[in-house]
Amino acid sequence: MNVSLRQLRVFRAIADGRNFSRAGDQVGLSQPAVSRSIHELESQLGLKLLDRTTREVVLTEAGQSLALRLARVLDELDQALAEVHGMAGARRGKVRVASSPTLSANLMPACIAECARREPEIEFVLLDRIQQDVLDSVRAGEVDFGVVVEPPDTDDLHGEPILDDPFCLVLPPGHRLAAQRTLRWSDLDGEALVLLDHASGSRRLIDEALARHGLRCEIRQQVGHPTTAFRMVEQGIGISVMPALAAPPTGLAVLVMRPLLPRVQRSIMLVHRRNRAPSPLAQRVWGLIRAVAGDMRSRTA
Incomplete structure (x- = not known):
């Protein structure tokens, strides 16, 4: 051809x-x-x-x-030619990043705003997708890299952990467990739960923790977004196990969030294809997201 x-x-x-x-x-x-x-x-x-x-x-x-x-292929080619010839000092261009919904809502806005301040010539394009679609986009080369919860299979990916996000219990303030400042996983035995569905990268880790502690819980609803789970908890349908990062910056209003011990956490990672290094522009955005996550880690330490 x-x-x-x-x-x-x-x-x-x-x-x-x-x-x-x-x-x-x-x-x-x-x-x-x-x-x-x-x-x-x-x-x-x-x-x-x-x-x-x-x-x-x-x-x-x-x-x-x-x-x-x-469009994607020719954009990459134009960027590669610009970099080879030193056009614009490789300072200008578009970087595509895919991210799962919780991270898109509670981590990526700060990263996009910081990119606009520090790298105004870079166009940061965010694709908000469920975790499996993020991984598929990375593997297919549709995005420069992804931001995900630690995936179970990364043989074909290079990943860099940037943030540890512990799981907590979300419940109404009048619930029998709400008076305790910290809770143990064993306290959940017999409780009705509203959980994220299996499209979430967190669900596998939650299921493993429940099984590890031998808990018998009724899972009443499985939903796609934390906000939906919070509204169901407000209505008394059940309580919920959520990553701390799922709580909006302004807090949960009528709900409370309590740490769970022993601590179980998910690792937030940046991932790209193992056999394909990100472009210089994408590497700058990669480093910027890592720095923003580091600032968040320092504030919550």
Whole structure:
């Protein structure tokens, strides 16, 4: 297959603007040259990418699939060429980071704000996804790196722990256990629980802790987001085991959070593909997130 970079850039310009003339202006080619490039690309691929009429340009299913992947590939190529030639001193560009929901809500906003202050030429793009989707995005190269709860299988990933986040008990202030400042896991025996579902990276660790202590608990609801669990606890449906980081900075309002002993914690990690080092821009954002997490660790120590 002999596909040229010019053909791909022409196709991307058409996919973005849905117009051959504007695409030609964007890439510096005449309209006949644009049409020829698309014809050559379709011939090489053996697929029709565009349906063109006198009034509109529509991407075929194959064209849509290529367009979705091509933007990322060409952005990476442009960044690589800029770095090789020293353009802008590799100070400007886009960094894509995927993060699981609890971390997106309670860690990443501070990181994005700090990036805007310290690295204003870097565009920090956050993808808020469940943990497995974060890992899939990292493995597929759709993002520069991910922020996750320690995954069970990391043979193909390089991970760096940045923060330990202990599990706590969340309960109404009138609950029989709320008067104690610290609680033991054994105190949960027989209690009704509202827990995060198995899409959360925390659930595996919670289940292991409950089993390790031989606890018999009724799991009444399994939900996708801590806020949902908090509202259910408020309504008396059950109490909840949550990572400390799940509590919003302003606190839990009508609920209380108590430490659980012996301490069980989840490790928050930055991960990237083991065989692919992040770009210099992504490495700067990686270091920035590590620093913000370090500040949080110092404040809670």
